[in-house]
Amino acid sequence: MESQRGGALKRVASVIGLKSEDLEEYERIHAEVWPSVLERIKKSNIRNYSIYRYGNVLFSYFEYVGEDFEADMAEMAKDSETQRWWKITDPMQYKLPEAGADEWWHELPEVFHTD
Numbered sequence: 001m002e003s004q005r006g007g008a009l010k011r012v013a014s015v016i017g018l019k020s021e022d023l024e025e026y027e028r029i030h031a032e033v034w035p036s037v038l039e040r041i042k043k044s045n046i047r048n049y050s051i052y053r054y055g056n057v058l059f060s061y062f063e064y065v066g067e068d069f070e071a072d073m074a075e076m077a078k079d080s081e082t083q084r085w086w087k088i089t090d091p092m093q094y095k096l097p098e099a100g101a102d103e104w105w106h107e108l109p110e111v112f113h114t115d
Contacts, residue, residue: 010064011113014105015096018056022092027053029088036081044072058093060105 018026030051041049045066052059066072076082090104099106 010069011061011110012064013059013061013108013110015060015108016058016099016105017094017096018053018058019092019094020056023053023056026058026089026092034081034085037085040076040079040082044076046072057096 045064046062047065049062050060052061064072093104095104096106
């Protein structure tokens with residue numbers, strides 16, 4: 001599948017744990033995500049971004065439409081507003097046992113897709 005910019009579309013799905021005591025607060029703040037965080041997501045060439053919750057597991061899905069995923073993710077990580085957002089959300093989460101040493105959200109392999 002081609003992205004709007006002519007490159008290949010990258011679909012990314014990942015999971016992370018959510019602490020029971022933070023379920024309501026996590027959902028509350030995500031009902032009102034800061035505009036600066038949403039803008040950074042868009043600038044990082046992420047589209048169709050969703051987070052779902054199944055019990056204490058968060059499932060995230062997005063489509064990357066840029067040319068250099070690693071560079072765009074590095075720019076997002078350097079963004080001060082994104083860092084401020086992560087300081088709030090990260091303590092609510094925990095790595096799942098399947099996550100690699102360099103992962104926070106554990107990326108899932110795609111098994112099937114159809115348009």
